[in-house]
Each structure stands twice: as structure tokens, then as C-alpha cells.
Amino acid sequence: MTETTYAATIAATLAAAMRADERVVVLGEDVALGGPYLATKGLAEEFGTARVVNTPISEAAICGVAIGAAQSGLRPVVEVMFVDFIGLALDQLVNGAAKAHFMSGGQLCVPMVLRTQGGAGQRGAAQHSQSLESWLTHVPGLKVVVPASAREVAALLPSAIADPNPVVVVESKTLYFRHETLPDEGVSPEPLGHARVVRRGDDVTIVATSKMVHEATEAAARLSEHGVEAEVIDPRTLVPLDLPTIAASVRRTGRLVIAHEAVEHGGFGAEIAAEVQEACFYDLDAPIVRVGAPFTPVPLSPALEDAYVPGTAEILDGVRRVLG
């Protein structure tokens, strides 16, 4: 087994992709220096600054350059330092990248990856702590990946890079330095669009994304002490969403709690709830409960932020509500 971190796994996975395919390039602010979370550490040293390109603070143009480069044969991996900055490049991503294949009648492809990170927990306040993945899931043509661990990074990032479509990978800033052991032989790439059943159980289904997968697993362990066996599912990709795996579980358990870090109102949980109530209406024994952040901007103060970010306690409370 190899001891590693989420951030180091990103760097290692990018390096492997760049070794295997010279069309893979990395660009973004400070990427040649490793970036603030060291997720591109060592790449410039190995591959040079022609393929690991530091850019000005011009998110829109950087994203547009990646689109043009992707259309002309490269496989760019762009880093936007915080998902909070995605608003600066959204036109490029939505009107440029997501629609090109469709509008050209299939002639153009935009095989690019946009890596960014979201989530609270580092006292970044209202403009550096958001979870905005739900916006991206409303855009046909984009794929959205939310890896919850180094293992998922190793499994999914290569598939994102190999995908012929624009893929946004939303990492979690609180997971970057989380320690994890991976098998020595490595982790095989896995296709996008397949959920992972993290834990089996028959009493309630908990669908959790990104950091909340760990909170949900912890909640499940505590529930087990009280004789309640929760099934924990990590969708891993929000688009495409593996509804069959979730629906099969809910049909068995009859109860669903959805947990994410984004605001509950307008968060991605609504999409899962809407789909599941339609697919599993007659199997549901209780209303679907969503656990998310309250509908406010992210506060700075540690006391407020800790209360803002949902965790194990909120998931347990949600499970209590569906169990009645």
C-alpha cells in the first residue's frame, strides 16, 4: 500500500496522463509552481513550461484558449483556482465548450478538463468557499465529476482527460491534504457515470457527494451501533448521473437522505430527489430528505462557518427524520 494525499494523487495522475499522451497540457494561474494546494506540483519540472503553462489572471481567456486548443488537437487540463471564480469564465464554458459538438452537428469536439475546487471549511468567506457544482449540472454538454477521495481521483481523472467532452472536476479544498493509502499496483481508471456503493445497508439510503461521503460513512457507523444499517452511495459524477444504482437502493430501503455541502435550496440534491421520487414513488416509505447548507452566503467567522457546513450530525438528523 502507498501512503498519499488527494492533492498528490492529482499531481501524480496528471503526470501519468502527460507521460502517456503528449497532447495533454496543463494551464492556469500558478500551475507551474504547483498551485496553492500543490495539485500540480512537479509537473513543470518534468514536462517543461511549454506544457505546464502559467497564465495571467484571465479566467475567461484561459478557458477560451483551452477550448481552441482542444478543438485543434490538444487535451488541455485547465485549473481555475476556486470554483467561486467560475463565474468569470462561465460564458466560455457554457456557450463555448459545452455546445460546440452539438452546434457543429458533431464536427467539433472539446476534450478539455477544467479542474477547480469548492467547499467551505477554510474560513474563506463568501467568495472563496462556495459549492457551485449545481450550476454546471444544468448545462447539457458538460460533464461534472466530484471525487471524494484520492482513490476516486485516481479512478476518474484519467477518464475525464480521455473523455471527448468538456469535463469539470470539482475537487474539495478540505480533502487535499487528507491522507489515504492506495494499492501499490495503482487504481484502474473507471468510466464516468457510475456510482460507488461505499457501504451496504438495508434500512436507509444515504447519497452523499465529495467531502460528505466521509461524513455519511461516519454517520452510518454510528447508526450501525444502534442497529440501523445505512447504505451509502457516492454518485461520483453528477453528470452523467447513475440513477439506476441510486433507485435500486431506494427501492430496497424505501428511504433516502441526500447530503451535500452546497446550499440545500437549489443544490444538486433537488435533482436527485426529483428523479428518485419519480422513479421510486411507490417504494418510498417516507419523504426524501435533503441535507445541505442553509440559504445564506458562506460566513467567515469560524463559529458561523462551522455551524454552516453540514456534517455527520446533520446527516444523522436527516436519517432520524426519514426513519420517523
Place this chain on the structure above:
Amino acid sequence: MANANATDGSAPEALDPERLVWMYTQMYRIREFEERVKSTFTEHPGILRGHTHLADGAEASIVGSVAALAPGDQIVTTYRCHGYPIALGTDTKRMMAEIYGKEGGLCGGLGGSMHLYDVDRGFLGGSGIVAQAIPHATGAAWAAQIRRQGQVVVCFFGDGASKQGAFHESLNIASLWKLPIVYVMENNRYQASTRTDQEDANAASGEPLSTKAKAYSMEGVTVDGADPVAVHATLADALARARSGTGPTLVESLVYRLSAHGNLIAPPGVPLNYPEHEAIAIFGNRDEYEAALRGDPVPRFRHQLVTEGTLSAADADAIEQAAREEIDEAQRFALDSPWPAPDSGLAYVYA
């Protein structure tokens, strides 16, 4: 009254000794405040866990600019924003408490280091997103133009911001509409950890960044941002031009920030600190950094005032002692202030 400490003057006349001493006092207060914020990382670990950006090294530029303001003028800044409100007279106790995320903070702990406001003193805040406050300042200048009370808005931002679309769009409109605004680009030579010549076509060609003003048919000027008197004179000119309706100016103020871009970013539980300046940590250029230290504008200005006889060494010591005591008090207040109630934000989502 807005800007109680600012001159009343629209004219760029010579600064009197009292004013020069006032400027030194503000520079020293800012330095002391920033150093105290920085030392909080080691002396009170865990209190500061957000993104904190310090302005030490830019004091002369900040104070020289603020000193040129008239009552009623307004400023809009970046997330590196501690210095301006100090010079404008904002209570340092409430500032420190805000940076610590405490209930007694300027914004009750909802904003933090990057999001300070003091509207009564003309400080309209800024944005945590690079360059995105430039259009806000431009809109405030439009409001000032309509109000016709002779107000000017000064918009501060860094060199990196000039590569954002918001800069281009805003300066074009400000020039087109002859808005009463002065754009002050504090060029500190690094965009986070990228050198300016690695990300800016002008810098790469050895041109001053004030060259960009040509793209907007606007006045562009570069000034030594380590010299508060020179900054004051440049701003006074630019403010007069703005006030007279002639149009905006782009001022490039050359500064050297003496701390790294911001504190280390790490997960909760890992004690944060301020890393070494990028010149050393990334580019291995200790000579550059040490030269910058030798040119530190705060002791340089003290030396100038003492040598000229404007300020005695004893008075300078007293100013510094008073500033230390003030910041001691600010820090005590911030440490003692309670954490806000967890639900205290809910009332402020909508006005």
C-alpha cells in the same frame, strides 16, 4: 464627516509639516497593524484561518493616496484592504475583530479580512475576486457624476487585475463618460506567485503598465509608490482632473509588498503561517528581496522627516509607541470579543 483626516484641498499644494507627520503616523499604524495580523498566525494559532493578504510595503502608496482625498471622496479596493480604512480613521479594534471573525468586528464576523466596509468614511469595500471591484468603483463614480457634489472615487487594484476583462471594460466606459475616478494600480511586481513579466505583455516588453491607459484614450502615469509625497502629488493632480470633469487617470504606483501574497492555505487543523516572499521561496532571489527591505518606505520616510527636521526622533518614537499601544488594544479587543451567534447571518441575506 467623510474622511475626517483627509485634506480639504482640491489643489495639489505642498504638504505642511503637520500633514507630513500625520502621513508618517498613518504609515506606521498600518505597518504595526499588518505585522500584528501576521504574528497572530504564530502567537494565536487557529484564530486566523481564512485568506489574509497584507499590505506591508505599500503604506506610502496607500497613505499618499488617502492624504490627497477631499471630504466626500470615496474609495473601492481589493481584498488586500487593511491599510486604507486605517488611514481613513476606521476603528482598528473593530477591524482586528472582523479579521478574527468576532462579533465585535466591523461586519460581525460575516466578511473577514477580504471584505471590510466603512461606508460612513467613504470606504465602499472591495471584492475578493481579482478586478471585480473595478466596475463597482466605476459605477460609484457614475453616481458621483450625477450627484454633482464634486466627489471623486479612487479605485485601488493590483497589477494582476489589469489582465481581467473587468479592467478593460470599466476603463473604456470611465473614459467615454469622463467619470470622476482615479484608478490606482499598485504594481507590486507579483501576481500571487507569478512575476509580472510572466503574465503581462507590457511588462514582458519592458514597458510601464501605465501604458495600458492609451487603450482608453486616458492619462496614464507611473509613480514611485514608496514615496508618499510623490504619490500624494500624483493623486492630487489626478483627483483635480477627475473633479474638473476632464476624465479619469490610470496611476501605476510601484510598490513592493514585503510579505508573501497571502497566508498558507492548508486544511483545518494545520497551523497556518505566512510563507516567505515569493522572490525567495519561488524564484530564489534573495538579493531582490533584501534590496526591497533596504528601501522599506516606512523607515525611509521617518529618516527623511527626521533629516529634514520635520519630525524629531523623540516624536517619531512617540508616534510609534502610540501605534503599538493602539494595536495592542485592538488585538486585546479582538481576542476578547465573543464569537457571533451561529445563526446571526440569517438576517443579512436580504436587505
Place this chain on the structure above:
Amino acid sequence: MAGGGTGDPGGGAGDPGGGAEDPGGGALDAAAAERLLATMWRIRAFEERLEPLKRSSMVHGLTHLSIGQEAVAAGVCTQLRDDEPVYSNHRANGHALAKGVDMGKLLAELMGRADGCCRGLGGSMHVVDVAHGFLGATGVVGGNLPFAVGSALASRLLGRARPAVVFFGDGAAQTGIFAETVNLASLWQVPVVFVCENNGFAEFTPRSAHTRVERVSDLAAPFCVAARTVDGNDVVEVHGAFADALSQARAGSGPYLLECLTHRLSGHYVGDPGGYRAALEDEAWRARDPIARLVRQAAAAGWFDAEHARAAEAAARDEVEAAVAFALGSPFPDPSIPAELTYARS
């Protein structure tokens, strides 16, 4: 399938195939002059035919015409090889035809037919023809600018010396993405030719309401980019200026901005009443009609005579009628293709 090459996900993208014949460039000779004339007439005849087609609802959506601006498209695109990409804006018909897009497939696209170059999915603002290096129009002002920089950057990294060209209007020069893109192109010294069609109007608003900067080329120097302004209604001048820019770009130079002063003789889009332009003297511009002007220049230079010019017009109008017949004969696409084409498959 219509429109040439397919997306090639394995190869990274629809990459324009190389190996097309070099259309030549540089100094204007009789053959080149004839090609310019033919191209301008093809654009003019095509767009004149679009108006009635649009009014009879055969062509739908927003259709932006470039009548009066043909010299820019012809002077630029006819010098490019198929593997030298062009990115266009929302006023794309002329650029597309000049770059070699088949007229029948273009019209079929504008009629939303299955044989359209994008199978009826894109329409007037989103024309793409990868086989001819026409990598796309865009409906968002300025949004196409960085694509050209990315494309040229990709060429450099893939070891192909290949410049990219992007068209934009004077309105786009005030967008933020313009500044971000030009800085990058200059900083990285990538071979992109930014071709500005300055027709004095951004959508419906005259330039004076948009900026105090008189010429778009004035924006180049502050970004350390070389630039030139030419009479965009003089196809000979456009051709010559672009030939210079292109030869430098092919040699691997940095970016260049070519501003072509021109005037569109139609509104912003078909159906635009155009009242806001009443004050402008269209007649003065009609006198500078780029086609009539080339005919006069050709007579003086001995490139071709008036009879050849009439024949070029007739040929263009015949080609348009054939295109109309082709497009009308094409079926509407199968409604199930959105699901098929929302995502590329590897």
C-alpha cells in the same frame, strides 16, 4: 454526411486536415483578382437571396448579413489553406463561403436541413466546417477570440507551424475577453491574426457611444501588438495587407491586428428596421461598393474586363439557385439527434 469531416474524438478534436492545395497569396495577379471577384459575388448573391428566403420563413432564426463587407472576407479567407483555421463571429456567411464552405450545405444549414454543414443544429450564427478549416462562428460577441489563440498554441505544441485567424467586429473590442485574449497572444507570441471588421456599429449603436478610442488598431500598441488599418472596402488593399500579416504569421511571428474599415449596407439582422442609421449616408458607401471598385481596378490593371465581371455575377447567381434547390431538396433532420449529439462519444 454533409459538411465533410466528422468529429475525431480519438484524435482530440475535429482537426482540419492538411494537404489542401495552397491557394497562394501575396501580390495580386489576374488569377487572384478573378478569385476575389468570384468570391465577393458569391457572398453578395448568396446574401441578397437570403433576404427573401428569410422573409418567406424558409430561413429562420437570427440572420446577420454582411452585404457591403464582402471585401474583407474575400481578401482574407481566399489566401488561407484548409488547415489554417478561421474563427468567425455571428456575421459568418461571407467568411464561411470565402473559406470554402459549400454553398449548398451552408444554405441547407440556414434552412435547418439535414444536409446542412452542421445538420441543421447550428444555423447562421454557429456555422462550422472542419474540413475547410472553418472552425466556427459564435453568437456571443468576443467569445470566439481566445479560441484562435488556443488553436495557434496547439499548433505550436504539436509542431505544426500554422497560424489562426479570427474575425471580430468593432463592438467586440470593448469586451473584457478582448483584452484578456490580446494580452495572452502578445505575451505568448502566438501567430494569430485578429481581423477586425470595423463597420462603425456595435449591433445597433454607433462606435462613438462605445469608446473614445478612434481606431480599433489603436488598441494594439498598448498590448505590444503590431497593427494596421486599411480600407476594408478595397479588396486589393485588404488582400495585400493580409498577405503581409499571413506571411509573418506563417513564419512564426507573434499576433497581428488588421483593422478593415467597412460598412454594412443592411441592418444588424434581417428584419432590423435600420431607422437608427438614417442619418448615415448609405449612398456614399454604395459609391465605394467593393465589387464595383474591384471591377474598376481590374480594368485599369488589365486583370479582367467588364464582361468577365458580368459573367462572375451570373455564375454566382446560378450557384445560389442551385444551392437553393439543393437546400430545399434536403429533408429536415431527424428530431432524435439532440440526444445523440449532446455529448461526443469516444
Place this chain on the structure above:
Amino acid sequence: MSHVIPYIAAIQEAIREEMERDERVLYFGQNMATSPEDPFLKQFGPDRVRVTPISETAEIGMATGAAVAGYRPVVELYMAEFLLVATDQVVNEGTRFHFMSKGAVSVPMVMVAGYGFTAGWAGQHTGSIYGMFMGVPGLKVALPSTPADAKGLMTTAIRDDNPVLFFQNYLLLLEEGEVPDGEHAVPFGVADVKRSGSDLTLVATGYAVHTALGAAESLARRGVSVEVIDPRTIAPLDVDTILSSVARTGHLVLVDQATRHSSVAAVIAAEVAELGFSSLEAPISMVTALDSSIAYSKPVEEFVLPDEHKVVRAVEASLGLAPASS
């Protein structure tokens, strides 16, 4: 008393009346007030009415700055998809200031943008992307379906002390309707029952309200009584009116012009599935655009969009009725 005017005229009427009432109201944006004969320019002068370049980031940012400085700007942004050029300014700047300053600053501003699928406007000018903005704390979103609501919501939007996104539908601009005379303000967060019914609840937004009403009419001819609810603002969202209707009907179908994934319909479905679970007699179904870009070609565009026929089919399925022969 009332008068009959088109939807767009109702919006302009509200802006004009608010500008007359409150001199802090400003109106600016692209492609407006370029002629000295422009009625707004003539009445209010160039201080308060201005044309801007194509600079969305600056336009919205300037509105934010002017609002912080005491004005109440209305910024005309032309097309909803152009909001994407300046999304940071829409969602991450003015929307945060009140909160981050603990109430010291407020940002009263209105952003007006058109939306909707129209004939052949293709992939970049048609986006019904309002759903992207309903999950933004601090931002309000109005989506009127009639001239009366258009005027009333615009009046409220201008008077509101927060940033408001006001989406006007392209296809409704020239639709005429009765607008009450005199001051007319429609409160935010209050849904309107556009048609009463007892068998099933249809909730529709913006343009889709008319699709839903058409379907309700044809179902009425078959004796099926359908209630049609228009939330009118999606932020704040009036869930209570929907829940009380569903409590009576037990059946809910949502109609939304936007693509389905993460749409307004999905949010409403999730809310009702949680809070109205015990009232539901059948799954909530959603009639939305398919998850695709919008095609240029007419038949492909029509295939993707919701229409009356699709709504009727969904109602029949929810109620277990046999499909009508058509």
C-alpha cells in the same frame, strides 16, 4: 380600471413610473437610448439614461457600484445568455455585500434580460437559464408571464433593496393583456393561481404558464379540472401555495421551458416530495426541455421543447387516464 398594453410596454411603464417617482432610479444598458428622440432619454436626461458598450461585466459591476453609492439602477442586459459573460458580477458581488457587511451596505439593482426558445435562435441565444440563479442566496429572480405581472413585478423589483434578476420572455414581449391603472406592485414570493381546478396541480413558470393554460383548457373539455399555478418569482419561491393546492389535488405536474437537469422544476419537485409527500397520490412529473442544446432546425427544436401535447400526456399519466385520441 385597467388598460390593455403589450408585455414589453408594461415593463417600460413600470420603469418610467418608478423613475418619475424616485429620482435615484437609473436606467442603462446596451442598444437603448441611442437616439436623442428616445422617450426615456428625453424625459429623464443623459444623467439617468445611458447606452453602454458591449461590456456586461462592467455594466453589472457599475450598477452594483452605483447602488452602493445610493442609486437604484436598472440595467438592460439584452439576452440571458450574455449573463454568462459576467456571472461573477451577477452572483458573487452585489449579492454578497449586504451579508458580508452585516447590513452596512445594500445593493438595490435590477438586471433585465430576455430568455426563451424562439424560432431558430439556436444554441447561444435561447437559454432559459433562470434556474442557475435560484440557488444564489441574496439574489431574487422574477419571471413574469403576463403584462400585469410584468409591470407589477418590475415595480417591486425596482423598490426592492436587493439585486433582482428580471427575466422577460422574447415570445411574450408583444402579447397584450390588461394592466391595472395606477400604481401596481406584485409582491415577490407570492404565487398566482392562474386557473382554479381540483383534479391536478400544474405549476408552470414564465412562458410555460401559457403552455400549461392551453393544456388545462383542452383537458377541461374532457372534464378534467386542472389548477394552474404561476410562482411568478422563483427566488423567493412560494412553496406554500403549491403545497396547499397539492393537498387538494394529490397530483402535481411541473412545466418548465428550461432543460430538465437541475432545473426549477427539479427544485419544486424536491420540495413537494419532501413537504407534501403524504398528499401525493402519484409521482410528480416534470415536462421540461430535454437535456440538450437547442437546435437551430425547427423540427429538432420543437422535439426538444415542452408543448401542450406533452403536458396533456403527463397529466393523463398522473391521473391514470387513457390518452385522448388525437
